[in-house]
Amino acid sequence: MHLFYQPNPPGGLKSDESWxxxxxxxxxxxxxxxxxGDAIAVTDGHGNRHLAVITQADPRRCAYRITDTxxxxxxxxxxxxxxAPTKNNDRIEWFxxxxxxxGIERISFFFGYHSERRVFKRERLEKIAVAAMKQSLxxxxxxxxxxxxxxxxxxxxDGPQRFIAHLPDGEMPANLARVAKPAGQYVVLIGPxxxxxxxxxxxxxxxxxxxxxxxxxxxxxxxxxxxxxxxxNFIHA
Amino acid sequence: MHLFYQPNPPGGLKSDESWxxxxxxxxxxxxxxxxxGDAIAVTDGHGNRHLAVITQADPRRCAYRITDTxxxxxxxxxxxxxxAPTKNNDRIEWFxxxxxxxGIERISFFFGYHSERRVFKRERLEKIAVAAMKQSLxxxxxxxxxxxxxxxxxxxxDGPQRFIAHLPDGEMPANLARVAKPAGQYVVLIGPxxxxxxxxxxxxxxxxxxxxxxxxxxxxxxxxxxxxxxxxNFIHA
Numbered sequence: 001m002h003l004f005y006q007p008n009p010p011g012g013l014k015s016d017e018s019w020x021x022x023x024x025x026x027x028x029x030x031x032x033x034x035x036x037g038d039a040i041a042v043t044d045g046h047g048n049r050h051l052a053v054i055t056q057a058d059p060r061r062c063a064y065r066i067t068d069t070x071x072x073x074x075x076x077x078x079x080x081x082x083x084a085p086t087k088n089n090d091r092i093e094w095f096x097x098x099x100x101x102x103g104i105e106r107i108s109f110f111f112g113y114h115s116e117r118r119v120f121k122r123e124r125l126e127k128i129a130v131a132a133m134k135q136s137l138x139x140x141x142x143x144x145x146x147x148x149x150x151x152x153x154x155x156x157x158d159g160p161q162r163f164i165a166h167l168p169d170g171e172m173p174a175n176l177a178r179v180a181k182p183a184g185q186y187v188v189l190i191g192p193x194x195x196x197x198x199x200x201x202x203x204x205x206x207x208x209x210x211x212x213x214x215x216x217x218x219x220x221x222x223x224x225x226x227x228x229x230x231x232x233n234f235i236h237a
Numbered sequence: 238m239h240l241f242y243q244p245n246p247p248g249g250l251k252s253d254e255s256w257x258x259x260x261x262x263x264x265x266x267x268x269x270x271x272x273x274g275d276a277i278a279v280t281d282g283h284g285n286r287h288l289a290v291i292t293q294a295d296p297r298r299c300a301y302r303i304t305d306t307x308x309x310x311x312x313x314x315x316x317x318x319x320x321a322p323t324k325n326n327d328r329i330e331w332f333x334x335x336x337x338x339x340g341i342e343r344i345s346f347f348f349g350y351h352s353e354r355r356v357f358k359r360e361r362l363e364k365i366a367v368a369a370m371k372q373s374l375x376x377x378x379x380x381x382x383x384x385x386x387x388x389x390x391x392x393x394x395d396g397p398q399r400f401i402a403h404l405p406d407g408e409m410p411a412n413l414a415r416v417a418k419p420a421g422q423y424v425v426l427i428g429p430x431x432x433x434x435x436x437x438x439x440x441x442x443x444x445x446x447x448x449x450x451x452x453x454x455x456x457x458x459x460x461x462x463x464x465x466x467x468x469x470n471f472i473h474a
Binding site: 094098101102103135136137138175177178215216217218219220223226227230231233234237 | 331335338339340372373374375412414415452453454455456457460463464467468470471474
C-alpha cells in the first residue's frame with residue numbers, strides 16, 4: 001500500500017476526513033493513478049500511521065477518510081548525529097537519506113573550523129528525509145536542524161551518551177560500539193573533511209564528550225556519520 | 238603521506254626500484270606537485286604497503302625507491318556481499334565506495350528475476366574501489382566480480398556463514414547481528430529493487446543459505462547491502 005505524508009491533517013488530528021498535500025495529491029492521482037475507494041496509508045511523521053480510503057481523487061486536493069490508525073511508540077533509544085556539511089552536497093544528501101532509512105531521530109549540522117562549505121539548505125534535506133521515511137515505511141520523521149557554529153551546537157547538547165568521533169595520530173580511543181550503553185539518548189559529533197581542530201576537540205572533551213573511533217579505517221565525513229548511526233542501531237538489533 | 242596503488246610493481250615485488258602507473262604518475266607530479274626526494278606510500282592491494290621516495294618525478298613514469306615495506310595481515314574474517322545492480326547506477330557505485338571504506342573482501346553482482354538493470358560495467362566499480370581503498374588508507378583491494386545470473390552466483394558460494402536478506406510478509410527472521418558467528422567467512426545475498434522472487438529464495442534456502450533481516454525498516458537495495466557489510470564489521474569492533 002502506498003504511504004503518504006501529511007504532517008498537519010487539514011481536518012485536524014481528530015477528524016477522520018482529511019486530504020493529502022498538493023504534492024502528494026498529484027503523485028497519488030496523476031502518477032500512481034489512484035482513484036476513489038483505493039486504500040492508502042498516511043503518516044503524520046509523529047508516530048501515527050492512518051489507514052485510509054480515497055474519497056475524492058482530486059489531483060490538487062486528494063481527499064481521504066481514515067478507517068484505522070496505528071500508533072507506533074517511539075524507539076527506546078534515540079540517535080542524534082551532528083555533522084559538518086560536506087564540500088560536495090551529494091554526500092551529505094545521501095547521508096540523510098541513508099540515516100533516515102536505517103533509523104535516526106535527529107540530524108544536526110555545524111560549521112567547523114576546517115569546514116569548506118558555508119552554505120546550507122535545510123529544506124532540500126527535509127524533502128530527502130520525508131522521501132526516505134516513506135520509502136522505508138516509517139511513522140516518524142527525524143528532526144533536521146539548521147546549521148550552526150560549533151560553539152552554538154555544543155550549547156544544544158547534553159546527556160551522558162555524548163561522543164566525538166576522531167582518529168588521533170597517537171593512541172586509539174575505544175570504538176563507539178564498546179562504550180555506548182544500550183537504550184541511551186546518543187549524540188555523536190562527526191567532523192568536516194579537514195577533521196576537527198585541536199581546539200574543537202578540547203572544547204568537546206571539556207563539555208563532557210567522549211572520544212571514540214568508528215573503526216580502523218579513515219572514513220569520509222558522510223561515511224563516518226552513517227557508520228555511527230548504523231552502529232548505534234545495531235546495538236539494539 | 239600520499240598513498241598510491243601499484244598492483245604490479247614493474248621492478249617486481251622483490252625490487253626496491255619501481256614506478257607508479259601512468260595515472261598515478263600524472264596525479265603525483267602534476268596535481269600533487271611531488272618531486273624527487275618526496276616521500277610517498279604505495280600499496281599493491283595485497284596487504285603490502287611500501288614507504289618510498291620519489292627518485293624521478295616523471296609525470297608519465299614517476300620512479301620511486303622503496304625504503305620500507307609494511308605488510309598488513311588479512312582480517313580474521315571476510316565479508317562477501319552479493320547484490321543485484323540497482324536501476325540507478327549511482328546507488329551501486331556509492332555502495333561500492335562505502336563498503337570498501339568500512340571494510341569488505343569481495344563484492345559480487347547478480348541479475349535477479351526482478352532486476353531491472355541488465356547492463357553492468359565492472360571497470361568503473363573497480364576504479365571506485367581503488368579510490369576508496371586509497372582514501373581509507375587500506376592495504377587490500379577488495380575483489381569485484383562481474384555480474385552473473387542468480388543460478389551461476391549460487392554455484393560460486395559455499396561455507397557455513399551464508400545468509401539471504403529478505404523481509405517477508407509473515408514471521409520476521411532473525412537479525413543478521415544475532416545469527417552471524419564471529420570470525421566467519423560471510424556471504425550475504427541482497428536482492429534487487431523488486432526483491433528476490435519466491436523461487437530465488439527457495440533456491441537459496443535449498444542451497445543452505447539462512448534467511449535474515451537487517452532491521453525493522455524496509456531498506457533500498459544499496460542501503461541493505463551496506464548495512465549487512467557494516468553489521469558484519471561491527472561484530473568484530
